[in-house]
Amino acid sequence: MLNTEVKTELIQIVGAAGYLDRPEELACYSYDAFVEEALPDAVIFPKTTDEVSKILKTAGRYKIPVTGRGAGTSVCGAPIPVRHGIVLCFSKMDKIIEVNTRDRYIIVQPGVVNADIQKALSPFGFFYPPDPGSMNSSTIGGNIAQNAGGPRCLKYGVTVDYVLGLEVVLASGDIIRFGSKNIKDVTGYKLSSLFSGSEGTLGIITEAILKVLPKPEAVKTLMVTFDDLDNTARAVTDIIGSGILPAAMELMDQLTLNAIEDSANLGLDRNAQGALLIEIDGVKEACDKEMKKIIEKLKENGAVHIQEAGSDIERDKLWTARRSAYGVFAKLAPDIVSEDVTVPVSKVPEMIRRIIEITERYGLRVGVLAHAGDGNMHPMIPADKGNIEEWQRVEKAFSEIFKAAADLDGTLSGEHGIGLAKSAYLPLVMNQSTINFMKKIKHAIDPDGILNPGKFV
Amino acid sequence: MKEKKLQNCGKCGLCLNACPVYKILKEEQVSPRAKLHLIKAHDQNTIASSAFLKEIISKCLMCGSCSAVCPSGIDHYSKFMEMRRKMGEAHGEAPAIKSLIYLLAREYRTGFGAGLARTGQKLVPAGLAKKFKLGNIPIKNFPELNPVPFRKAHDEVIFPKGKPAGRVIYFTGCATNYLYEDTGDAVIGILTHMGYEVVIPKTQTCCSIPLLFHGAKDRAMENITANIKALRDIEAEAVLVDCSTCGEALKNEYPRLFEPHDEHLVAAQDIALRVTDIISFINLHFDLLQFDPDITGKIPVTYHAPCHTRNTFSSHLTVEKILQAMPSVDYRQTPDSDQCCGGGGTFFYEYPEVSKKMVDKKIESAKAVEVSHWLTDCPVCRMNLAGNTEKKDGLTVLHPVTLIHAALKQI
Numbered sequence: 054m055l056n057t058e059v060k061t062e063l064i065q066i067v068g069a070a071g072y073l074d075r076p077e078e079l080a081c082y083s084y085d086a087f088v089e090e091a092l093p094d095a096v097i098f099p100k101t102t103d104e105v106s107k108i109l110k111t112a113g114r115y116k117i118p119v120t121g122r123g124a125g126t127s128v129c130g131a132p133i134p135v136r137h138g139i140v141l142c143f144s145k146m147d148k149i150i151e152v153n154t155r156d157r158y159i160i161v162q163p164g165v166v167n168a169d170i171q172k173a174l175s176p177f178g179f180f181y182p183p184d185p186g187s188m189n190s191s192t193i194g195g196n197i198a199q200n201a202g203g204p205r206c207l208k209y210g211v212t213v214d215y216v217l218g219l220e221v222v223l224a225s226g227d228i229i230r231f232g233s234k235n236i237k238d239v240t241g242y243k244l245s246s247l248f249s250g251s252e253g254t255l256g257i258i259t260e261a262i263l264k265v266l267p268k269p270e271a272v273k274t275l276m277v278t279f280d281d282l283d284n285t286a287r288a289v290t291d292i293i294g295s296g297i298l299p300a301a302m303e304l305m306d307q308l309t310l311n312a313i314e315d316s317a318n319l320g321l322d323r324n325a326q327g328a329l330l331i332e333i334d335g336v337k338e339a340c341d342k343e344m345k346k347i348i349e350k351l352k353e354n355g356a357v358h359i360q361e362a363g364s365d366i367e368r369d370k371l372w373t374a375r376r377s378a379y380g381v382f383a384k385l386a387p388d389i390v391s392e393d394v395t396v397p398v399s400k401v402p403e404m405i406r407r408i409i410e411i412t413e414r415y416g417l418r419v420g421v422l423a424h425a426g427d428g429n430m431h432p433m434i435p436a437d438k439g440n441i442e443e444w445q446r447v448e449k450a451f452s453e454i455f456k457a458a459a460d461l462d463g464t465l466s467g468e469h470g471i472g473l474a475k476s477a478y479l480p481l482v483m484n485q486s487t488i489n490f491m492k493k494i495k496h497a498i499d500p501d502g503i504l505n506p507g508k509f510v
Numbered sequence: 511m512k513e514k515k516l517q518n519c520g521k522c523g524l525c526l527n528a529c530p531v532y533k534i535l536k537e538e539q540v541s542p543r544a545k546l547h548l549i550k551a552h553d554q555n556t557i558a559s560s561a562f563l564k565e566i567i568s569k570c571l572m573c574g575s576c577s578a579v580c581p582s583g584i585d586h587y588s589k590f591m592e593m594r595r596k597m598g599e600a601h602g603e604a605p606a607i608k609s610l611i612y613l614l615a616r617e618y619r620t621g622f623g624a625g626l627a628r629t630g631q632k633l634v635p636a637g638l639a640k641k642f643k644l645g646n647i648p649i650k651n652f653p654e655l656n657p658v659p660f661r662k663a664h665d666e667v668i669f670p671k672g673k674p675a676g677r678v679i680y681f682t683g684c685a686t687n688y689l690y691e692d693t694g695d696a697v698i699g700i701l702t703h704m705g706y707e708v709v710i711p712k713t714q715t716c717c718s719i720p721l722l723f724h725g726a727k728d729r730a731m732e733n734i735t736a737n738i739k740a741l742r743d744i745e746a747e748a749v750l751v752d753c754s755t756c757g758e759a760l761k762n763e764y765p766r767l768f769e770p771h772d773e774h775l776v777a778a779q780d781i782a783l784r785v786t787d788i789i790s791f792i793n794l795h796f797d798l799l800q801f802d803p804d805i806t807g808k809i810p811v812t813y814h815a816p817c818h819t820r821n822t823f824s825s826h827l828t829v830e831k832i833l834q835a836m837p838s839v840d841y842r843q844t845p846d847s848d849q850c851c852g853g854g855g856t857f858f859y860e861y862p863e864v865s866k867k868m869v870d871k872k873i874e875s876a877k878a879v880e881v882s883h884w885l886t887d888c889p890v891c892r893m894n895l896a897g898n899t900e901k902k903d904g905l906t907v908l909h910p911v912t913l914i915h916a917a918l919k920q921i
Contacts, residue, residue, distance in 0.1 A: 073539075077563050080551055081544035086522045098537075125538060126523035144536040164536070166527060190526040380581025387518040438518070 055094045055139075059115050063097060063139075066107045071098040071145075082122065082140045086187075087130035088388070088438065089473050093120070093140040100146055102220060102228060102259040109257065110226035112139055112503055119224075120505045121253040123164060123192030128391065129472030131199055131252045135507035141257060143194050150260070154179045158217055158234050159265050163194025163258050170263070179265045182209035185468065186379070194258045200250035202468025204301040204375075205332075207426040209266070211468065213249035220260035221248055224499040234262055247494070252470055253505040255498055269334035272300075273344050274362040276371050277351050278325035282306055282421075285327025286402035288354035289425040292331075293398050295350060297343050302426030303330040303375050306405070309420040309433075312381035313374045322358055329425070330375050379433065382420050386435035392451055392474075396463030398428045407457040408432045415450040417443075429467035430458075455481055471509040479509060519546045519584055525576040530817075530850030531569055534867050540569045542576035542586055549593045564597035569861060571854030572723050573817030574758070588766060595725030603724060647858060647897035656691040661710055663691070668698055668708040672921050675705030675798060678791070679746045679784075681737075683756040684716050685889030692908070693889075696915035697752050697788055703918050704798040711740040717759040723855055734764060735774055742777040749784045750791055752909060753889055754818035754825075755855075761785040761822060788911060789887060790825045793832055801837050802919040808840035810881040811913065814872060814895060815848045816888030829887065829910050838917040842879040846872065851886075853894030869898045877903055885910040 054074050055063070064072050073079070073096040083090045094117075099105045112119045118138030125132055134140050147164035154177040159170060167188040170181045184203035185191060191201070197219070202211045218232025231244040248255060279285040289302055305313070305328045314321050321328065329351075333343050344361075351359060362368035383389045396404045405421055412419035412434065420433040432454060436447045455465055459481040466475060479488060488510075495502075495510045525542040526532050532541045539548075545567060551557035570590060577586045656663075660682055678701060686694040701708050714737055721730035737760075741749055751757040761782050768775040792799070811833060815826030826848060833841040852858060852868030872895065876884050884905045886892050896907035 073537075075562060077548060077557060077560065077566055078539050080557055081539040081541075081547060084521050084547065086520060124523055124526055125521075126526075128522075142538070144538075147536065168527065187523060189528075190523045377581070380583070383520055383582040389520060 055117065059111065059117065060095070062111050063095065063108060066104050066111070067097055067099060071100070072096075073098075082125070082142065083133070085122075085125045085127040085130060085132050087128055087133065087472065087474055088390070089130050089133055089135070091133050091135045092137060093134040094137050096140045096142055098142050098145045102222060105141070105222045105257055105259050106226045106228055108139070108141065109222055109224060109503075113224055113226065113501065116501050116503060118503055118506050119257070121194065121198065121257050123195035124166070124187070124190045126187035126191040127195065127199060127470065127472060129199075129466070129470045129474040131470055131472035131505070131508065132195070133473060135473065138503075143192060146259070147192070149173050152177065153234075154265065154267075156234060157236060157265055158262050160260065160262050161193055162260060163197075164192050167191055167193060167196055174265055175268075178268050180268050181215065181263060181265050182206070183212045183215060186376070193261060193263070197249050197258055197261060198251060198253050199470040200468075202424070202429065204303060204424055206468070207302060207424060208298050208300045208334075213246055215264045216245040216249055216261060217264050218262035219245055219248055219258055221256035221258055223256045224501065224504050228259075229256070232262060236264060250470065252472060252508055254495055254508055254510050255504065257504070269300075269336075271337040271340045272332065272334045272368070273340050274368045274371055275329070275331045275344075275347070275351075276319075276321070276360045276362075277329045277331065277356045278310075278322050278358045279327045279329075279355060280325060280357050281355065282327040282405060283402050284355045285329060286405055286425065288329065288351055288356065289401055290399050291350045291354060292347055293426055295346065297333070297346060299331050299343075299347070299426060300334045301330070301332040301424070304328070304401075304405075304421070304423040304425035305330070305375070305378065306421040308418070309378050309382070309422050312385075312420065313378055315381065319370065319374055325357060330371055378420065378422055382433045382435050385418065386437050388438040389433055389435045390447055390451065391431050391433045392454065393467045393469045394430050394432075394454060394458035394463055394465060395467030396428045396430070396458055396461045398426065400461040400463065401425050401428055401430075404428075404430055404458065404461055404463065407461075408454055411450050411453045411457065415446040417446060417450055424467070427467065428463070452478070473508065476509040518582070519543055520582055521547070522581060524579050524581060528575040528579040530571060530573065530575065530852065530868060531861075531864060534852075534864050535569075539566055542570075542580075545570065545593075546584065546586070546589060549589055552593070552596075559597070559600050561601045564601045567593050567597055569864070571817065571850060571852070571857050573850055573854060574821035575817055575850070578821045587763070591722050591725070591727075594723060595727050598725030647894065651897040653689045653893060653896070655688055660687045660691045660694045661712060661714070664694075664698070664710055666710055666712050668702060668710070670702045670705045670707050672703070673705050674707065675795070677707040677709065677746045679741060679744055679749045680708050680710045681714055681717075681741070681749055681751050681756060681760065681785075682710060683751060683753040683889070685753055690889055690892070690909065692912055693752050696909065696911040697750070699915040700788075700792060700799075700911060700918065701750075703800070703915075703921060704792075704795055709744055709746060711744065713740040715740075717756040719755050719759045719763070720855055722759075722763065731767070734767065738764065738774050738777050738781065741781050746784070748786050748791060749781055750786060750788050752788045752887065752911065754787055754816055754822055754887060755890070757785055757787050758818045758822040787819065787823045787825050787887070789819075789829050789832065790823055792911075792914065793825075793828045796832070796835070799914075800919040800921065801917050805838045805917060808838060809883055809913065810840045810842060810879075811883045811885060812842050812844050812876055812879050812881045813847055813910070814851060814876075814884060814886040814891055816886060816891045817850050817854075819887055820848060825887075829885070832914065833885070833910065836914065836917055839913065842881055844872075844875040844879055846875050851891050851894050853888070853890040855890060858890075858894050865894070866898070869894055873899055873903065873905075876905060882906060883908060883913065885913065887911075 083092045118136040120134040122132040122142045143164040146162045148162045150160040185201040422431040455478045718730035718733040764778040852865035858865040
């Protein structure tokens with residue numbers, strides 16, 4: 054708990070209702086969707102940018118760590134307050150300030166839930182492309198801080214590609230605003246890129262201007278099975294290589310496919326070694342043309358069964374099945390670890406082979422699921438954290454998987470972020486000078502290191 | 511209760527946006543994921559038992575929406591009920607909740623409502639009503655008690671009209687028995703119209719969900735075994751409920767309450783298999799309904815989907831389908847028809863500020879579609895919606911069966 058003097062000062066800023074520090078409450082802000090936990094000393098709910106600025110000034114004066122939090126759905130431990138101090142929770146700062154589809158932007162506070170942005174845009178025929186798996190709960194502040202992705206980011210790009218402008222409170226309490234409502238804006242450094250993926254270590258996002266897009270007029274969805282996992286992966290590289298950019302290309306191996314079939318009963322071939330869920334969208338005529346070419350490529354790579362969704366209901370059913378994969382795996386053991394190593398798309402077949410080889414060597418089950426079109430792999434390992442010996446094998450396997458990705462010119466994270474989960478592996482993909490450069494930036498803006506300390510920088 | 515080895519909560523947070531309480535309060539500690547975390551911490555002695563812990567745990571509508579979206583398939587219900595029992599034992603219940611538990615637990619033995627009804631009292635004994643403001647609902651808006659309890663007013667067996675179609679058991683629940691006889695009359699009217707013989711076992715009693723939710727498991731068990739005895743030996747193709755919470759109890763909770771070798775387990779499982787809600791049953795035999803061709807004009811109607819209807823029977827879409835198929839109804843959907851109204855058993859009493867925000871949102875959207883009737887198939891939702899609407903809102907809140915029954919041809 055913070056001392057009385059600090060507590061009084063903070064309560065003066067947000068009011069007693071905006072300040073929590075009973076043990077029962079603190080326990081609930083010690084976690085996210087990652088496996089670690091650490092208790093904060095206080096949880097504060099700001100409502101305005103001004104309050105955030107005052108809180109940071111106070112925290113800076115007493116050198117108290119401040120860790121931002123939205124809905125706590127991060128899978129890499131980013132909002133876990135490992136150095137304790139204050140958790141600044143934005144779930145109540147959740148107003149949509151302006152929807153402007155004529156100029157193609159939306160202005161939101163950080164606590165707005167991703168799905169609520171979609172709901173606000175839908176009546177105008179617009180959407181916000183980044184669609185992380187947590188989109189029904191996760192907040193936009195967290196999405197930006199983690200530079201979140203999602204299945205359709207293959208075609209549309211990740212969060213940073215949609216950040217037009219931000220309002221950020223720095224560790225000093227200074228409020229900065231950069232970017233604008235303009236789709237084209239090259240005024241000064243592209244600071245939105247610096248803060249997207251900064252994981253709360255550089256500043257606290259208090260408002261965002263986001264680019265939005267008109268919904269495509271046509272969507273087509275295919276489910277394809279193969280009798281060989283290599284062929285499945287090659288079909289992906291072939292389609293991308295031929296110049297077609299689907300909205301999503303999801304790859305599933307046999308274990309995943311069977312797990313889905315157990316729960317969703319789609320009539321998929323249980324003997325299939327691999328499957329792809331492919332979605333294209335755009336102008337109807339263009340979709341038809343692309344679809345023809347995709348089917349050609351699939352057949353060349355030995356696709357056994359190609360099924361096109363005939364209606365929105367069938368399409369929903371295919372996506373529900375794909376999304377249920379994680380849950381089905383989660384039921385195989387008390388715990389589950391899912392990572393998001395990413396490789397260039399041409400290396401997807403080799404990466405899959407290596408994941409399977411590594412997990413087999415450690416005697417672990419693995420489900421291979423991937424946003425394969427952009428090389429973003431999601432190997433899922435169900436295991437029991439209570440079984441120390443097994444858990445060590447899981448950690449060793451992932452450490453080798455990270456190395457394998459780096460060997461293949463890949464990277465540690467395609468969309469989850471680094472947080473606590475992968476800090477130790479940064480040297481695999483960055484040289485020391487680059488890591489030092491990040492540290493210099495951090496030190497220049499936050500010399501006392503109060504913002505989300507204990508993380509990757 | 512059997513403690514099963516359950517999945518660990520992966521803390522993915524998908525339950526946050528499914529939880530009606532979280533959506534209003536936006537504080538992690540009330541979320542389903544946080545409650546599981548606190549229960550675990552309490553079991554491991556890292557969080558001590560306290561009145562405040564009890565308050566957090568009971569800030570829950572027991573609506574089951576979290577389990578419905580949970581990818582790990584966690585059984586929140588059992589975990590929450592067990593924790594509520596522990597908290598109730600350690601820290602007691604508010605006086606009004608205690609009275610409710612007392613009344614419902616004694617329901618089977620004393621038939622409390624009968625005595626109260628004769629003097630024309632309201633649901634809430636006068637002493638309580640004066641002393642406590644009843645949650646978010648003004649006392650004057652509580653329903654009157656039935657003049658005679660429904661089951662007392664009806665024969666145990668009611669014969670069908672027209673061509674016999676079969677036989678069903680009607681589990682009336684306390685709400686129909688003591689408060690909403692109009693619902694019961696409509697259920698019997700529809701079933702006999704369809705050609706069903708309706709058996710209303712006299713020895714049935716409170717389903718005991720309110721007792722279980724408030725941790726009074728021991729007192730609940732007497733009612734539960736009485737119900738199993740009352741229902742098990744009657745040959746009938748279905749056990750029908752007009753309240754989806756009673757349905758949730760009979761279908762999901764009863765079989766979980768008995769150890770593997772308990773004599774009641776098989777009977778509980780057999781009953782569970784036959785339990786269905788009246789809406790799904792009507793839908794299944796929709797071809798047996800003959801609507802009155804002389805009714806002209808359409809009543810503008812909207813619908814509120816109760817949590818247990820959605821999460822236990824998934825029959826909320828069925829209600830909408832039936833309403834759309836009815837010649838005498840102009841069905842107007844609200845965008846938030848599937849959002850919780852904040853009634854939640856005694857939640858409206860325990861957490862009026864949270865509950866009030868939820869119900870007010872619902873009322874706004876019901877008014878926006880300009881209807882005269884607001885249908886819902888849960889008595890607590892009905893009490894909450896009707897209790898919070900004003901006369902000038904012009905909304906009559908009813909169970910859907912009442913309108914269905916009114917539209918049928920006399921045979």
